[in-house]
Amino acid sequence: MHISVSSTALGLSAIFVALAAALPGSSAHLDKRYTEQRNGISYNVFEHAGTGAKLSFVNNSGICETTSGVNQYSGYISVGSDMNMFFWFFEARENPTTAPLAAWFNGGPGCSSMIGLFQENGPCQFYNGSSTPSLNPYSFNNFANMLYIDQPVGVGFSYGNDTVDSTVSAAPQVWALLQSFYAQFPQYESRDFGIFSESYGGHYGPEFASYIQQQNADISASNTSGEHINLVAVGINNGWFDSKMQYKAYIDYSANNSYNQILSPSQYSKYMNTYESDCAPAVDDCYSSGSGDSCSSAQDTCSLYIEEAIIQSGDFDPYDVRQPSDDPYPPSQYSSYLADKSVQDAIGAQSQYQECPNDAYQKFSKTGDNTRSFLATLSDVVQSGVTVLVWAGDADWICNYMGVLAVANSVSFDGSDDFKAKELQPYTVNGKETGKYKTVNNLTYLQVYAAGHEVPYYQPETALQVFIQTMQKKGISST
Template sequence: MLAFTVILASLAALGVALPTSSSQNGSPVSARDTATKYITFEHAATGSRLDYVNNSGICETTPGVNQYSGYLSVGNNMNMFFWFFEARNNPSTAPLVTWFNGGPGCSSMIGLFQENGPCHFEDGASEPSLNPYSWNNYANMLYIDQPIGVGFSYGTDDVSSTQQAAPHVWTLLQAFFAQFPQYESRDFGVFTESYGGHYGPEFAEYFEQQNTAIDKGTVKGEHLNLVALGINNGWFDPTLQYKAYVDYAYNNTYKALISKSQYTSYLSKYNSDCVPALKKCASSGSNSDCSTAQTTCYNDIEGPLSQVSDFDVYDVREPSNDPYPPSTYSTYLQQTSVQNAIGAKQKYQECPDAVYDKFSSTGDDSRSTLSQLSSVVQSGNVTTLVWAGDADFICNWFGGLAAANAIDYDGQATFSNAGLKPYTMNGQEVGTFKTQGKLSFLRVYGAGHEVPYYQPEVALQVFEQTMKGQAISST
């Protein structure tokens, strides 16, 4: 357990309810004279500061289920927002799971309110209601807004790549464990989507490297008992996935977006322009070459294909003005009363351009994370799920399957040569899948980019199976 430095007086006189762990880690240090009363700690080992509110009453209203939300400073003037929800069932033994949305530069409040969190906005309602398929039915859930500048996080944003983002997330988790040590030894999972195809592999590999360094005594910290990694509709490898845009546009099961002649033309452009640019990026590793590759492939492939007809790139079945998932949650989070209740210190920004632009400047999008993903799977410690809703275009299941087949581990030959078989829930076919060792791939029928929104019951079953450390299986 990491030590805290106590710097001021207790909040007891203010009548603030404290987590049961506080006596083990130090006393709360201050409460600001504002509409929000914060519990504040400093974490000496990482030099971070924790400001949070206890049981805001927002979103999770299930009796007896605790929640904490607020900020951890993860660097000089770098304040990362988190929102933690205790498991609805067996919280004292349930695993701990972190959720990250993608972008790069999109808030994890998207996942919380539109996908797998304790509440949602049904049919565009102005107020949230309880989500019966929330992932905190099974696990203690921690939603993190990163990098700085995303969602409610604020301060100096010096992160311009996935690799740079990983240490800040690890720092947050270290300070979180120090304040809430009851979660230190739990099974730990990382789930993410979209640009999470970059975040997930990089974060998981970094966490495992830090565990090794802790064992060697070169780093001080708490082990992250990483047992599961899940990435739906992820962006893993640009070489595989730009081609998948062309293949999906012509061959998806919902509607052809391009003709045969267009398919041939796009494929030719992919091979003549996009592939060489990506190879140059991979060879030199320079920001300039990788940024150029991103621009080249977008202008030749992704951009034009997304405009060939009126369709939603996140759900090919719908027109581009598709109102689902409802965006009303964002309006709700702009309310001053809600922000005060959850301890937010700035206005909500769902996907600010500044963060995306920083990642674009380094060509981070053009850098494959297959090496990191292979390292995680090859370790044998982490049950890994690559899954995708089959109505999504932007990170479609064709590309997800190609990436899964390319993961380098002991079972690769068997996995890549295996066909997909029906995946059922309560006897009903809801997708197709395959597994080998600790790696699974799943195509989910009738789901767009945000799988837990479109197929919440299926997503909860898949989530639970993966967190239990088993290859997914039909029920």
């Protein structure tokens, strides 16, 4: 059931009444809606009787999105006992009552999605060294209603009991958050939904999509309760999907990229020998055994002898090889902005901002999650018919385009042979070539020129066009 409401047109109490009426099988006396003060912040609270979830949020904070008439909500959704996951939602700037819904997840593992919001594709960015943000004309919410999620708990502004130690254990909490979001905002139920992510999103994207599909099947079979999520698109830029292919790509890219020759021919041979003798066998052991110890050991081996060794061998930023190692890019003024108490209060934050806390990363490392391949899961998602885009900025080293292309060429689906054999062709935006790509059926690969790890920061116009085309459930095409 759909209901379109605007907090600028209706009082908050009227919104709550309308939403209560829209919830299938619910009545006002079962769900609870009230306001509460917490540490000086006034929250609108929704307790969903069906799931026991609690959603506490502030509306229209005036932070970041200042376009007239565009609503925003930020705050917390409980995904378990003392598990408070921070979200920030922005309506679409155009046609919000009919626009699709998309969720953005940054990687890490254990990095905040505020990175994507403020540095990449959100409604505002920090331009020309400014300490305050300005509107981003290429924001993804130009087209879609956007939901930015800090996960797992303990990352960004999320706080509380963190039980997540792997991609697989993260997925149910993300699904629970989405279910709570739909319960509070049922007008977004049945809208087309997309997952967009980067970096460790090569793990997150396929697994979150697969878990949603599994839950949808269980809901259809009456094996579980919840809202069916109409997943139509998955987009992952500079993703970490498969260790065996992508550790090798570190060596290939370091010797053969067009920006910065990091390895000489003799160094290339040395590292390739190390890869074959130490890294690849360790990864194979992880893949065959699946044990946490073997996968964690493989990560240690490949990181020490390949990843860290190459990084330390040259003066370059692994997220943009055109930059020196002591000048990471893009600039990070946004983190200082989010440390401001007045900003935190305005958006309903209850904890100090942590961009990429080490605790979350270490939990994933101990289970060897980094080494595990999500290629098979990605293949299943593609085979299911969801529109999938894997893309990469070609100045990024850490999840470089050579490795991402190797992964794309290895996806198993009905069009696999045609995809692998197909040549790349120019991709243009308003007649300007900004990359090269190929599409077969519902799978697309795109290499973006002159872009580092955070592609939308470097090529915002290209990123927005690619996002829109993918959310429209079609392969990308030049304009």
